[in-house]
Amino acid sequence: MADESLLSDDLLRQLVALGHVDVLVGIPTLNNATTVVDVVRAAQAGLGKYFPRARSVIFNADSGSDDGTPVLVRDATTDDTGTVTASRPLRTTQRITTPYHGLPGKGSAMRMIFAVADLLSADAIVALDPDVTSVTPEWISALVRPVREGQADLVAPLYSRAAVDGPLVTQLVRPLVRAAYGWRVQEPLMGEFGCSRRFVAHCLERSWGTGVIPDGVDLWMSGEALANGFRPGQAALGPRLLAHARKPPGLPDVFQQVMDAVCSCLELHAGYWLSRGPAEPVPCYGTLPGAVELGPRPDVTRMAESFARDVSALNPVLATILSAPTLAGVTAAAATRPLVYPDELWAATVFEFLLAYHRAVMTREHVTQTLLPLYLGRTASFLLQHGSSGPAVVHDALESLGLAFEQAKPQAAAQWKKA
Amino acid sequence: MSAGDPLWYKDAVIYQIHVKTFFDSDGDGVGDFKGLSSKLDYLEALGVNTLWLLPTFPSPFRDDGYDIADYYSIHPMYGTMEDFTSFLGAAHARGLRVVTELVLNHTSDKHPWFQEARNSRDSPRRDWYVWSDTDDRYRGVRIIFLDTETSNWAWDPVSKQYYWHRFFSHQPDLNYDNPAVREEMWRVMQFWAGLGVDGFRVDAVPYLVEREGTTCEGMPETHEVIRYLRAQLDAHFPGRMLLAEANQVPELVRPYFGDGDEFHMAFHFPLMTRMFMAIRLEDRGPLTDIVRRTPILPDTCQWAVFLRNHDELTLEMVTPEEREFMYDEYASDPVARLNLGIRRRLAPLLDGDRRRIELMNGLLMSLPGSPIVYYGDEIGMGDNVYLGDRNGVRTPMQWSGGWNGGFSSADPEQLAFAMISNPVYGYQAVNVLAQERTHHSLLNWMRRLIRVRRSTRVFSRGTIALLDPPNQRVLAYVRTFEKEQVLVVNNLSGTVQAVELDLSSLAGAIPVEMFGQSLFPRIGSQPYFLTLGPHAFYWFRLRRL
Numbered sequence: 001m002a003d004e005s006l007l008s009d010d011l012l013r014q015l016v017a018l019g020h021v022d023v024l025v026g027i028p029t030l031n032n033a034t035t036v037v038d039v040v041r042a043a044q045a046g047l048g049k050y051f052p053r054a055r056s057v058i059f060n061a062d063s064g065s066d067d068g069t070p071v072l073v074r075d076a077t078t079d080d081t082g083t084v085t086a087s088r089p090l091r092t093t094q095r096i097t098t099p100y101h102g103l104p105g106k107g108s109a110m111r112m113i114f115a116v117a118d119l120l121s122a123d124a125i126v127a128l129d130p131d132v133t134s135v136t137p138e139w140i141s142a143l144v145r146p147v148r149e150g151q152a153d154l155v156a157p158l159y160s161r162a163a164v165d166g167p168l169v170t171q172l173v174r175p176l177v178r179a180a181y182g183w184r185v186q187e188p189l190m191g192e193f194g195c196s197r198r199f200v201a202h203c204l205e206r207s208w209g210t211g212v213i214p215d216g217v218d219l220w221m222s223g224e225a226l227a228n229g230f231r232p233g234q235a236a237l238g239p240r241l242l243a244h245a246r247k248p249p250g251l252p253d254v255f256q257q258v259m260d261a262v263c264s265c266l267e268l269h270a271g272y273w274l275s276r277g278p279a280e281p282v283p284c285y286g287t288l289p290g291a292v293e294l295g296p297r298p299d300v301t302r303m304a305e306s307f308a309r310d311v312s313a314l315n316p317v318l319a320t321i322l323s324a325p326t327l328a329g330v331t332a333a334a335a336t337r338p339l340v341y342p343d344e345l346w347a348a349t350v351f352e353f354l355l356a357y358h359r360a361v362m363t364r365e366h367v368t369q370t371l372l373p374l375y376l377g378r379t380a381s382f383l384l385q386h387g388s389s390g391p392a393v394v395h396d397a398l399e400s401l402g403l404a405f406e407q408a409k410p411q412a413a414a415q416w417k418k419a
Numbered sequence: 420m421s422a423g424d425p426l427w428y429k430d431a432v433i434y435q436i437h438v439k440t441f442f443d444s445d446g447d448g449v450g451d452f453k454g455l456s457s458k459l460d461y462l463e464a465l466g467v468n469t470l471w472l473l474p475t476f477p478s479p480f481r482d483d484g485y486d487i488a489d490y491y492s493i494h495p496m497y498g499t500m501e502d503f504t505s506f507l508g509a510a511h512a513r514g515l516r517v518v519t520e521l522v523l524n525h526t527s528d529k530h531p532w533f534q535e536a537r538n539s540r541d542s543p544r545r546d547w548y549v550w551s552d553t554d555d556r557y558r559g560v561r562i563i564f565l566d567t568e569t570s571n572w573a574w575d576p577v578s579k580q581y582y583w584h585r586f587f588s589h590q591p592d593l594n595y596d597n598p599a600v601r602e603e604m605w606r607v608m609q610f611w612a613g614l615g616v617d618g619f620r621v622d623a624v625p626y627l628v629e630r631e632g633t634t635c636e637g638m639p640e641t642h643e644v645i646r647y648l649r650a651q652l653d654a655h656f657p658g659r660m661l662l663a664e665a666n667q668v669p670e671l672v673r674p675y676f677g678d679g680d681e682f683h684m685a686f687h688f689p690l691m692t693r694m695f696m697a698i699r700l701e702d703r704g705p706l707t708d709i710v711r712r713t714p715i716l717p718d719t720c721q722w723a724v725f726l727r728n729h730d731e732l733t734l735e736m737v738t739p740e741e742r743e744f745m746y747d748e749y750a751s752d753p754v755a756r757l758n759l760g761i762r763r764r765l766a767p768l769l770d771g772d773r774r775r776i777e778l779m780n781g782l783l784m785s786l787p788g789s790p791i792v793y794y795g796d797e798i799g800m801g802d803n804v805y806l807g808d809r810n811g812v813r814t815p816m817q818w819s820g821g822w823n824g825g826f827s828s829a830d831p832e833q834l835a836f837a838m839i840s841n842p843v844y845g846y847q848a849v850n851v852l853a854q855e856r857t858h859h860s861l862l863n864w865m866r867r868l869i870r871v872r873r874s875t876r877v878f879s880r881g882t883i884a885l886l887d888p889p890n891q892r893v894l895a896y897v898r899t900f901e902k903e904q905v906l907v908v909n910n911l912s913g914t915v916q917a918v919e920l921d922l923s924s925l926a927g928a929i930p931v932e933m934f935g936q937s938l939f940p941r942i943g944s945q946p947y948f949l950t951l952g953p954h955a956f957y958w959f960r961l962r963r964l
Contacts, residue, residue, distance in 0.1 A: 017889030033869050052740050053700070090744055091702040092891045 020389030028109030046140025144196030216261025236286030306378030443827035466869035618660030722788035731760030801844020
């Protein structure tokens with residue numbers, strides 16, 4: 001049940017007027033004036049084009065923008081030819097924008113979006129990132145349709161990624177979540193997603209106050225769905241282009257946030273994943289277009305040098321986290337030219353760090369910071385090997401990595417239980 | 420009846436009757452004028468003040484009488500001319516005006532005019548129709564009856580030429596480029612107006628004149644014909660009314676009113692379609708959209724609004740998506756679909772849901788225009804889509820649960836159209852006699868509705884101002900005429916709704932609900948809060964005391 005204390009009287013008045021909706025598109029914002037209009041237009045066009053009969057609302061939870069974002073959301077319009085017989089949604093697509101109070105961040109915004117969706121009995125809910133510039137009306141269809149057709153409770157995105165793009169996802173989060181939760185979800189850090197009313201109600205029943213939520217709500221929702229029997233699905237969206245409204249945080253901060261979220265979720269869902277068997281495929285809806293590189297190529301040489309230097313410098317700390325064979329492997333890899341950080345070694349490394357995090361052998365922040373140079377080494381190794389490979393080769397390489405994580409999991413699970 | 424207010428049609432509540440299936444007085448299975456005359460008390464009690472009769476002319480009945488073979492008499496099966504004039508006098512004596520059909524555009528191919536025309540190219544009647552050696556003139560002009568016709572030209576094997584027809588091929592179009600045709604039609608109008616007919620519902624108006632390279636619809640020359648007939652009517656029979664059938668969007672119908680010198684009235688087709696759309700979507704958007712797009716008319720003109728009539732529910736003026744939606748919602752059985760429309764009556768369209776039937780009638784009676792009630796819809800009659808063409812919505816009136824539903828003493832097999840006899844809508848379940856005995860029947864509710872509608876001129880002559888409450892399921896508007904104002908609030912949805920109305924411009928007024936005379940709190944500067952049950956509607960007379 002929704003926590004109604006989230007909802008101001010003014011918002012409630014708007015919701016009373018709105019009534020039940022079939023589809024709710026939620027957009028959490030904070031100073032996204034440069035991009036949010038196109039996101040709203042795409043959402044409105046998608047609703048009109050693919051769900052013309054649906055009762056729909058675009059709901060914007062704003063975290064206190066001072067650049068006019070809420071006004072832009074409210075006033076954004078799609079083209080209207082103005083004739084009686086012009087094609088348009090059959091029902092009025094409504095728009096609500098409201099400030100939310102509480103902890104800033106996506107977690108609080110999503111909680112409000114879910115609460116509103118629950119109160120409006122929305123059958124399908126879509127969350128869109130206001131910074132995404134590549135969103136199209138087709139995204140709405142892709143994320144909503146599996147939910148409305150009863151095929152999925154949570155529709156995660158599938159993005160077109162080149163080998164060099166999103167290594168934090170491809171090298172770490174994806175294989176780890178796959179192995180732990182037993183589902184081959186490609187994008188557990190869902191930038192966009194669709195979900196069912198049943199899943200929304202479940203999430204609202206859970207505590208949103210844990211440390212997981214503020215920065216890791218996307219991963220938490222993935223984990224909640226996978227660990228609690230909700231049917232997952234994946235929708236092919238295409239490339240994901242971002243235009244950050246603010247300067248994005250540096251890698252150390254992002255790495256810290258993601259690792260905290262991953263580890264916290266695994267702590268939270270340990271009862272599920274420790275006994276979960278091999279990973280199952282997740283149904284995919286649609287076909288992904290080919291990937292193009294979205295960003296500048298990372299400086300692999302520098303990453304490899306950093307890896308070698310830090311492994312040497314951090315050897316005493318690594319010795320408290322890693323088993324002797326793994327530490328030996330990492331040390332050997334750091335000394336090898338060209339750098340090769342094998343899949344199995346990387347899987348063992350990650351799981352052993354996870355155990356260290358769980359056991360709290362040192363401060364958790366320290367644990368995750370220590371993993372960062374190893375992550376750079378592994379990423380450099382992968383890029384050296386596959387940075388110029390074709391999509392099929394990259395796909396096979398990432399699939400091998402996923403299998404390596406799956407193979408490493410039973411031992412890690414056993415040790416977790418002992419701890 | 421011609422004396423009195425020349426704008427009488429603006430206050431009309433019209434009842435549309437198919438004489439053939441209304442009441443049979445002589446037991447031959449076909450309704451007639453004597454039968455209709457005997458039911459005038461019923462119509463008077465219903466509260467309507469104008470009767471519109473479907474064609475009763477001699478006809479081969481290949482288009483249920485719209486294929487006329489003689490414009491100057493009554494088909495014998497409906498009675499004699501004396502029966503007609505007797506009916507007319509009796510109706511007038513009750514204050515009921517009578518509107519008859521005027522099919523200008525075409526005749527039956529059995530009409531003597533066409534027979535003369537086809538039998539000799541030298542006949543003076545030859546040029547009363549539109550002929551061609553080829554079938555490639557007026558290329559691209561749309562075909563209206565898509566389900567039956569493949570061309571607007573038909574080959575006449577007698578005179579070895581093609582003739583033009585916008586409707587069925589057995590209905591050749593008259594040639595209005597020939598002044599003799601126009602004069603003949605004026606003679607037809609004089610004949611019936613001279614008998615006392617109060618108005619003409621003019622069929623298929625846009626198609627009178629053809630011009631190469633156009634849609635052949637609404638040509639300037641067509642308007643000339645109309646202006647001529649209107650001027651003649653005004654000069655010789657002041658106070659008579661012309662009602663146009665032009666199945667088009669309101670912007671395109673507007674020219675048929677001219678500067679108040681063409682038609683007095685015209686049907687508002689899209690309003691009808693959008694009422695059905697809005698109530699299924701539970702969204703006022705389609706209705707507010709069409710109301711806003713409806714042009715202002717000259718002071719002497721009026722829209723004719725309706726829910727259902729003798730034709731299919733037209734879906735010509737909607738988008739493909741809207742049409743699919745309407746088919747899915749109202750005609751999931753494809754047999755109910757005809758041309759670009761749906762051949763169903765009001766009650767089956769609304770699943771027999773009394774609340775929705777009431778709401779739709781409430782909208783009909785409170786939106787701008789003169790409302791038309793199709794015979795039988797006041798008791799919730801059903802239809803028979805298996806009768807072919809549009810005959811399924813023209814079945815006999817259900818007067819009682821007895822023999823042939825009280826319509827006729829003939830053998831059931833002899834009836835013009837079979838009675839509806841299924842357990843839901845059949846005459847045993849749905850009939851006038853039973854509903855007259857039940858205070859809360861649909862019939863008695865309709866009587867109250869019409870009485871309240873006619874208790875004020877605000878609905879018939881007032882302006883409309885749409886309100887814009889945040890709740891999209893609620894349609895609200897204020898009707899204003901002189902010093903009188905009525906607030907109308909409709910819940911288009913099947914669930915209870917709360918709504919806040921910005922009535923600050925009406926601050927100080929006391930709403931009085933018009934059906935029960937219940938007082939509501941005085942309107943202030945704050946939003947006015949109302950709750951409405953499923954498909955409920957309120958009419959509030961706004962009093963300033």
